[in-house]
Amino acid sequence: xxxxxxxxxxxxxxxxxxxxxxxxxxxxxxxxxxxxxxxxxxxxxxxxxxxxxxxxxxxxxxxxxxxxxxxxxxxxxxxxxxxxxxxxxxxxxxxxxxxxxxxxxxxxxxxxxxxxxxxxxxxxxxxxxxxxxxxxxxxxxxxxxxxxxxxxx
Numbered sequence: 001x002x003x004x005x006x007x008x009x010x011x012x013x014x015x016x017x018x019x020x021x022x023x024x025x026x027x028x029x030x031x032x033x034x035x036x037x038x039x040x041x042x043x044x045x046x047x048x049x050x051x052x053x054x055x056x057x058x059x060x061x062x063x064x065x066x067x068x069x070x071x072x073x074x075x076x077x078x079x080x081x082x083x084x085x086x087x088x089x090x091x092x093x094x095x096x097x098x099x100x101x102x103x104x105x106x107x108x109x110x111x112x113x114x115x116x117x118x119x120x121x122x123x124x125x126x127x128x129x130x131x132x133x134x135x136x137x138x139x140x141x142x143x144x145x146x147x148x149x150x151x152x153x
Contacts, residue, residue, distance in 0.1 A: 017029070048064060
């Protein structure tokens with residue numbers, strides 16, 4: 001519960017508790033706090049047990065921690081019923097990338113020879129039959145109106 005509290009933080013909490021409650025009331029406050037934490041844990045465990053009993057025997061190994069999305073996904077990915085390990089082991093990223101690179105390069109070398117027809121209306125002169133895909137800056141419109149100035153009105 002308090003796994004992330006360091007020694008300096010713990011000493012600070014004790015000093016503040018002594019200053020706030022005083023040395024004579026501090027033991028009673030500590031007992032009350034521990035009793036309250038114990039009752040909350042008992043209530044939580046009994047509620048979990050009641051829910052398990054109500055769900056029935058098919059949910060006897062149900063854990064409430066599985067409701068955390070990260071835990072749920074991790075548990076499902078480790079489950080071998082889906083065959084994900086075979087898929088993961090059968091997928092070779094280097095091989096796939098080499099195939100994609102070969103496909104792109106072969107398509108790129110064939111493209112100029114097949115699309116170099118002079119009747120192509122979309123090609124620009126001197127581009128070797130290729131379409132110019134670069135975005136050209138738009139010329140501003142010739143408006144006769146001056147720009148709107150909110151401060152002038």
